[in-house]
Amino acid sequence: MIRALIFDLCDTVVRTAGLPGLALLPGITGPSHLRRVEQWFGDSAEFLAFERGEIDAAAFLGALREGTGLRATDAALGRAFERLALHEIEGVAPLLRQLATEYPLYALSNNNELLWRGIQRVCTTLDVFEQVFLSQEIGLLKPDPAAFRYVLEQIDCQPREAVLIDDNPHCVAAAAALGLETVLFCDAAQTARELAEILDRKNRA
Secondary structure, eight states: OOOEEEOOOBTTTTEEEEEEGGSSSOOSSSHHHHHHHHHHHOOHHHHHHHHHHHSHHHHHHHHHHHHOOOOHHHHHHHHHHHEEEEEOOTTHHHHHHHHTTTTTTTEEEEOOOHHHHHHHHHHHHHGGEEEEEEHHHOOOOOOHHHHHHHHHHHHHHOOGGGEEEEOOOHHHHHOOOOOHHHESSSHHHHHHHHHHHHHHHHOOO
């Protein structure tokens, strides 16, 4: 029987600007500079440390400026990061509210303190979650299996009793390897269909 539904947040509940959104950061001077910024995020130990909550926003932004040559204040960069959270994904809010009448919902998100501010600004459905597990608070990033194990321990749930809904194939694969049921999120309608199939199958077993 399924006892918990665990949702990713970024690009599963809230649409984010993703990698293209880095072009909106203040201080980028052209395409070559943008590529330098994108490469920094791909290679940066500081960004991963920020998302694990090991360094604060000021330390992260200082490393970002040093590594990329961006000329912008902490305040300007912070506002830009918040704006990377764009809006709720169409159809997801009513789906979450309907599911919450039947199952406990949880969120597990690779996140950081700046992006989290933006998510809180645009998301109207955070109240449906029994708990929200953020990487900067638990110190673990998906798809590390330890992140999924941590959440399962906190909610007192076995892997076979939970479903992960996530847009990242690597996270879905890691969760499935632990024994969770999974849905690779594309849109609300597809997620609703696949969840219904899983819930019907598991709850009849």
